[in-house]
Amino acid sequence: MCGLLGLLTSDASAATAVDLVAAASHCMRHRGPDEAGTWHDDDLVVGFNRLSIIDIEHSHQPLRWGPTESPERYALVFNGEIYNYVELREQLLTEFDAPMHTEGDAEVIVAAFHYWGPEAVLRLRGMFAFGIWDTQTKSLFLARDPFGIKPLFLATGPRGTAFGSEKKSLLELLDRLGLDDALDHRALEHYIELQYVPEPETLHTNIGRLESGCHATLSPGRAPTITRYFNPRFDVRPFTADTAASRYSEITDVLRDSVAKHMRADVTVGSFLSGGIDSTLVAALARQHNPDLITITTGFQRDGYSEVDVAAETAEAIGVRHIVKVVSPEEFVAAIPEIVWYLDDPVADPALVPLYFLAKEARKHVKVVLSGEGADELFGGYTIYKEPLSLRGFDRLPGFARRAAGRLSDRIPEGTRGKSLLHRGSMSLEDRYYGNARSFDDARLQQVLRDYRPEWTHTDVTAPIYAESAGWDPVARMQHLDLFTWLRGDILVKADKMTMANSLELRVPFLDSEVWRVASALPVDEKIAHGTTKYALRKAIEEIIPPHVLHRRKLGFPVPIRHWLAGTEMYDWAHLTIATSQTDHLINKQFVTTMLDEHRDGVVDNSRRLWNVLIFMVWHGIFVEKTIVPTIEDHTYPVRL
Incomplete structure (x- = not known):
């Protein structure tokens, strides 16, 4: 590394x-x-x-x-x-x-x-x-x-x-x-x-x-x-009653092999551990190769925004030494400029901040860590992947009926039950799904950006990717899109940048060519089935990870920015960032300030949209204005010879 x-x-x-x-x-x-x-x-x-x-x-x-x-x-x-x-x-x-x-x-x-x-x-x-x-x-x-x-x-x-x-x-x-x-x-x-x-x-x-x-x-x-040279395709091999057991064993075997190979190192290898099945599985398999395995987790003191207790219970169940880092709001805010400097380009995922502190804590104990990134994209782990099942009825409607449903949804007040279902059901998959990350719709984009161009919106990115998956089942098409967008644009960027910022090597056993070969052959009902996600993966590992984790709802590293941006923890920082940013030629700062005040007053939850713009403003201050100078030891950017 x-x-x-x-x-x-x-x-x-x-x-x-x-x-x-x-x-x-x-x-x-x-x-x-x-x-x-x-x-x-x-x-x-x-x-x-x-x-x-x-x-x-x-x-x-x-x-x-x-x-x-x-x-x-x-x-x-x-x-x-x-x-x-x-x-x-x-x-x-x-x-x-x-x-x-x-x-x-x-x-x-x-x-x-x-x-x-x-x-x-x-x-x-x-x-x-x-x-x-x-x-x-x-x-x-x-x-x-x-x-x-x-x-x-x-x-x-x-x-x-x-x-x-x-x-x-x-x-x-x-x-x-x-x-x-x-x-x-x-x-x-x-x-x-x-x-x-x-x-x-x-x-x-x-x-x-x-x-x-x-x-x-x-x-x-x-x-x-x-x-x-790599064109990912979901070449499905159907399950039968006679082959199901061997297919689940195939998943288990390939993951055991991948983790074993990812443990190869001449230094100590640890593992990140949250409360979910992906990191738990990786840690449990790694523990088989290193009885002294160290696991590390992070969280916040605010209720509902921490998996520290679940991770500790999991660590005890699989028999590993466990370390916890709790991040305070003050630490969180103070680290933002440094984190953005390490990112190179902005990524508006608040989870990268606790990941930075997690990596910083881990580096005190190990030089390499394993993590569970990629499992959702390969095995069908995002809840949104269940959406095509709930919208199947709309697929049977003629075009005029679907368009009528869309017009009806436009007349229904915001917050009314069923409005979102009608709206999304009226749209094609290509129009309604653009990955896990869209934070501004077209109307708000026009309001926040000074140089808004409709031809530069999400379809500019997603249309060529969707063209490669024509004819596939909708869940596979969503997975395929995420491989080229959310996974490599967000998940892997923050994983690489936040660990490397701390001179820590992160390894991801799920993102292995042999694991891909097995996972990409799964039919849709082995991914989204029985009211859950990653069904085949859960069946394959049910004897490996603790029962309290196996069917737990996915959380990841939740971050309380919704509360902090509305309160004393972050409102003043956000307001000052907007006011002092020299981005007036790019961003409608008055509109952003209004969003912040609406969020503080509880009118609407603007936290993710605000975070998006705020991180860009910090980035602009560092790399364009040069008015924000992160506190980094032996700071050498920009270089002056």
Whole structure:
């Protein structure tokens, strides 16, 4: 787990950029505080910050490797972990007698690329973002893992291409590339509507992201050629009475195997633990490999916003040492600028704040943690996935009748029972479902944004994804959409950024290629059935996790911002943030202030919409205005050489 940065020049001037890349790389020292280094030739300079997890004494990066006849042909920078590296290493030795000089996974990646070419990425079980420079062909190969667990930012200009683990480092290289740092208004509209910036965008026009499941090839003077290598499909295999037991066992077996491989490390591995089945299952399986496993949870003192008691009961039931971090409102507010700095782009999910404190506490005890992200998307865990079942009656209506239901819903007063059902039933799946995150409808978007464009709304993001799933069952289509939107835009961004902010490696055993193979074959009635979600997963693990967790309602890390924004805890902070923000040209601040006062007075719950705008304002203060300076040790952003 590390931070990488590279600059491929168009004019063979890499040697003159070594100091710049080293300084820009230092902006993400938190991702790899154990070692730092650079390497360059005429065309490419790369910087690296290492968090040592596997083969600590060796596997230094940038890593040079090559076949016997050209032992330093390649230079590799790699962020992530390859969990089947032991098996791949043995295969490379057996089939090719590949020269191996370390016991780590980085060397396996570059050797696999040499012998198998770009198809090597299909053999990797893990999370990764890496760059391989071939000094002979002067070709750079970049790749990112199938689900987007690890980030990779890109910027291409007339003087070359930069790539890296964090956007703030690339911002330092824009001048060198001949680019500016203009704000992307289209991405801003997407963020305000969806609460995150969807891939491949960022809030800066000239910086993008290599999308999940993609690799890219480029050479000096040429822009990247991008190829998607992972196209997730739900290839369903029907259940029968004769096969049900074996299918549930298949789920159990593949999860046991994934957790076992995710436990591979030369440092202590712990596990996050909430009150839900996903983190409980991961911790219970990890406990089988480490009897001294440490679990960590977080919560708040306010009733109804903490799973601390349930997590403690679970920890006792599975026999692990348990640590709790309770976050106060004062800690919460004080940490916001620092958290937004680490994020690079705003993510308006309040749960990332307790996650930051959870990671900070965990880092006192372990260097690696396991977590349960991805289970909902793979096994059908979100309650909203049950909606197609409740709306099946509308599907049988002719178009004119559905439109009439929509018009009727418009005339029903807000809060009236049945209004929402009529409204959503009148819409197609593509119109009504845009992931878990939409916070502003079109009318409010027009009121809050100065430069509102109707062509930039959510369908701009979701329509191409829905086109890929035409003909699938509606639940699979919703899962597929979430894989490309909410999972990689929110869930995995906050998981990576908040743990890496604390130099902590987070591993997600559910997001494994073999687990995907099994989960993607489940029919809809093994996901949404018997009044519950993740039905097949619950059946498969009912003998592994405690009964009090198995059928418990999903909560995650609930955050009391609804109460705090209306009270003394956060109202004054929010009001001051709005008043002092220099975003008048982008945001209708009077409208936002009205939303805040309506929320305080109990007129309407505007908490999520307010949080969305407030986090953007903090981001703008840090990265655009430079008026907000987070309290970060050895602060080095922006770099000044």
